[in-house]
Structure formats: structure tokens, C-alpha cells
Ligand code: IPM
């Protein structure tokens with residue numbers, strides 16, 4: 123089992139350290155951990171946020187555990203040298219097109235939600251976000267207009283085949299859950315979304331057992347806080363998925379609890395917490411490692427078919443939360459290492 127660990131910036135190293143401890147505690151045979159630099163840390167050492175040696179390590183691995191990237195000091199660099207390019211580059215280079223971002227209420231955590239407990243308690247949804255296309259990877263630029271004004275522009279597009287493959291992932295995910303799929307777009311305004319919607323409708327013919335609905339993204343944002351319990355699986359494009367998944371995390375209670383998987387065709391995947399590098403609290407033992415630990419569970423499930431171990435980790439985290447183990451993100455006082463210890467004890 124070759125797992126590449128890319129810890130990255132800010133709290134990335136602290137939270138991945140705890141997740142690695144959890145993986146190691148499972149005592150799996152032939153576990154091999156590879157390491158590589160990404161983000162601002164890599165830029166400092168190698169002059170690039172995703173150096174060739176890191177990419178090569180990624181290609182040698184069967185799965186990647188990723189911390190976080192982002193560093194204020196790098197915000198003035200040219201865009202291709204900014205830390206974010208590490209994660210965007212890995213997604214593109216490795217064809218990690220399917221982003222799974224589950225958001226589920228942990229029993230007893232309802233009070234931590236930004237929503238009323240009775241509304242929040244019903245959350246059990248999965249956002250399937252397309253990760254290789256959209257306005258993220260279109261042509262972009264800054265030009266000067268004839269009258270001297272600067273104009274920024276980013277090209278948004280989706281081709282049918284790009285929509286089709288993410289739609290299949292989403293329908294299959296729905297089949298394994300409550301069999302409801304909501305496709306989120308902005309087809310009332312965007313041609314990109316018209317192609318998106320037409321294609322999803324076409325793919326739906328292969329999945330007669332899944333109930334498909336469509337929602338404009340503005341309405342979806344509203345429904346997510348009004349009645350998040352109505353959603354089972356949501357499928358959407360790169361930009362809308364980025365926004366809605368952060369929103370869903372706060373509905374659950376803390377962005378410090380949400381894990382994600384970015385999958386390619388086959389079993390290769392990159393697993394990371396949804397949260398960022400939080401440089402303001404880096405190195406202070408304040409970050410909640412649970413999202414990364416839960417990402418390790420997704421790694422074992424999706425890349426190695428280790429469902430039993432994945433569930434053991436998820437149960438240990440749920441148990442720790444039920445026992446009152448809370449990081450600062452949840453108003454508690456448990457530090458990063460103490461939370462890792464608590465999960466390990468329950469494992
Ligand atoms: C995410 C992040 C990234 C994204 C950033 C770091 C480029 O916000 O994974 O949601 O926009 O995809």
C-alpha cells in the first residue's frame with residue numbers, strides 16, 4: 123500500500139501527522155509512506171509549489187493524503203507559483219475529476235451547527251463536485267481595454283464528455299445511498315449549464331432507479347440552509363461545488379470535520395480535509411485533525427477497498443465527539459495531538 127503524504131502549509135503538517143498515526147495504528151501489512159513537498163513550503167525549498175519530484179512521487183503512489191496549501195507570503199507571487207497551484211496541478215495531472223464531499227451530522231453535534239438543531243440534525247448529504255474543468259481550468263487573463271481599464275476574464279466551459287463522466291459517478295453514488303440526485307447549475311443564465319443539464323438528463327436514462335431533480339445554484343444555496351435534509355446526492359460543477367461544499371460544512375458544525383476524496387478513473391485518489399491551511403493558528407496545536415483523519419478513512423475505502431478499517435476510523439471519530447472531545451473550532455479546548463490521542467484510544 124503506497125501512500126504519498128503531502129502535508130503542505132500552515133496546519134497541514136500537524137493534521138496529517140495525526141492522520142498518519144491513525145493509519146499506522148491499524149497495523150496494515152505492506153504499508154509504505156512516501157513524502158513530498160507541496161504549496162508554499164515547496165516553493166521555498168524548490169522554487170515551485172508542485173515540483174517535478176513531488177509529481178513523480180504522486181505518480182508512484184496508489185493514493186495521496188494531502189494536508190493543505192496556502193500561505194499569505196505567497197499571495198503576491200505570479201499565479202502559477204502560488205501554493206494553490208499544487209492542488210490544482212495534482213488534480214489536473216492525475217486526472218482527479220470526481221470530488222466527493224460528504225456532509226453528515228454527527229450525533230450530539232447538532233448544537234455546533236450554524237443552523238437550528240432540528241434543521242441541522244437531518245443533514246446527510248454528499249456533494250459530487252467536478253474537479254477538472256469549468257472556469258477553474260479555462261483560459262484566463264487580464265487585459266487592458268482601449269479606454270485603459272484593466273479587465274480580468276476567465277472562460278467557463280463544460281464539454282459533454284466531462285459532464286457525462288461526473289454524472290455517472292454521481293448516479294452510482296446515489297444508487298448506494300437514498301437514490302436521490304440533485305443536479306445544481308445555472309441553466310437560466312449560462313450556456314455552460316445548459317449543456318450540463320442536457321447531459322445529466324441523458325445520463326439519467328441509465329439509472330431509472332435514481333430520482334433526478336435540478337436546481338439553480340442560488341436556490342440550492344438557499345435550500346441548503348432552509349432544509350438541508352432534503353438532499354441526498356448533489357452533483358455540480360467545479361465552481362459551484364467549491365462554494366456549496368464550504369457552505370454545507372458550516373451547516374454540519376465545523377469545517378474541521380469534513381473530509382473529501384478526489385478520484386480518478388480507477389482507484390487512484392487524493393484525500394484531503396476541506397479546510398485550508400489556517401496560517402493564523404499554524405504550529406500552535408490548535409487545529410482539529412478530525413477532517414484529515416476522516417480523509418484517511420476515505421482513502422482506505424476508495425483506493426484500497428478497506429471498508430472495515432474505514433468504518434473503524436469513522437466510528438472512533440464519532441465516539442470521540444460523542445465523548446465530548448472538541449477542538450477550538452467547536453468551542454472546545456482539545457489540541458491537535460490530544461484529539462489524535464483520543465481517536466487512537468477509541469480505535
Ligand atoms: C477547495 C479549495 C481549492 C479550490 C483551492 C485551495 C484552490 O478551496 O479544495 O475547495 O478552490 O478547489
Ligand code: MG
Pocket residue numbers: 364365368
Ligand atoms: Mg474550497
